[in-house]
Amino acid sequence: MKSIKSILSVFAAALFVNVAVASTPNTGKKATTLPVDTKGSKIHWLAKKVTGQHEGTIAISSGSLVTSGTKVTGGSFVIDMKSIVCTDITDAEYNKKFIGHITTGDFFEVEKFPTSTFKITKVAGANITGDLTLHGITKSITFPAKIAVAGGKTTATASIPVDRTEFNVKYGSKKFFESIGDKAIDDVFNLDVTLVAGK
Template identity: 35%
Template sequence: MNRLTRLTLAAVAAAGFSSAAFAKPETYVIDGSHTFPRFSYSHLGFSTQLSRFDKTSGKVVLDKEAKTGSVDVTIDMKSVNTGYPVFNGHIQGADFFDTAKFPTATFKSTKVVFDGDQPTAVEGNLTIKGVTKPVTLTLSSFTNKEHPMLKKDAIGANASVKIKRTEFNAGKYAPYVGDDVTIDIALEAIRE
């Protein structure tokens, strides 16, 4: 093999390795019409109540080659939907969400955990009522494929975490109204 052929093959191989090593992270914008954080808790031991937030925004960055990513979510706490308008107003009061002072809650990731090619958990900081605590969201599903209607790359995930509301200064009536709150997030996002 002559010297020119060896140099050409070496350059092609180097280009292939460098493009894999420097794969571009892709940014996905959260689809607010298909992303709904829900929360559930025990109500006086009688039933498990389930409510949701109707307005969520943010971005997800995913680098499939490097198996890294980030998640940045903002929840409009005034969009709480308990299914009962009077209770929507009550739960926004100072004893619970205090939306007059803290209109949003946020989750900002510190690490996305992968098992092979699939993300399985997202570690990060959850801020509610100005209190920030580290949490780990466990993913029960994750999908990355072309959106059949938009014809763009999209991701979808379902994640959950359990918190204690007393740790976020929202503990009125605990333990009668459950302190343990499960947060489930159904998320869809479209690549920019």
């Protein structure tokens, strides 16, 4: 009789444990897709040459970030190539001429390629890897980024060096025009990206 009671006690205890485990809520973090705030997001560009440099802004037209807790796990954004602005040239006529130059055939051909895109393919610690499509060519790039979560919004910031020659933008590059001298333009330009996402 005692052995039967013992068996029943063990069975009851096991049943209680199983029910308790089954009723424990799942605490795993769900992935959340947040729309990019295009007004709060921005890109600052900087391009250098032998005799100086130019800088400006370019708009993000759409995008999203995928988050899990306080971590970014994926996402993408679209850059409006027709929105390129130069902020350091104060002469209106020269500014217009400069923008006309970098948006046509010698550089980014924005009529043919009106947008560029970046899509995250991997996040490892502080490093983000993704596919950058620029001038109709897609390349994988990796760079460090900082992520901040506050007030229901996620902000990702990064300084991204881009070698334009890898995207078939060769104008003024010593890599292709060795005798260009002081008219050379650096192959690498920099994009300081601030991406704000959330409702």
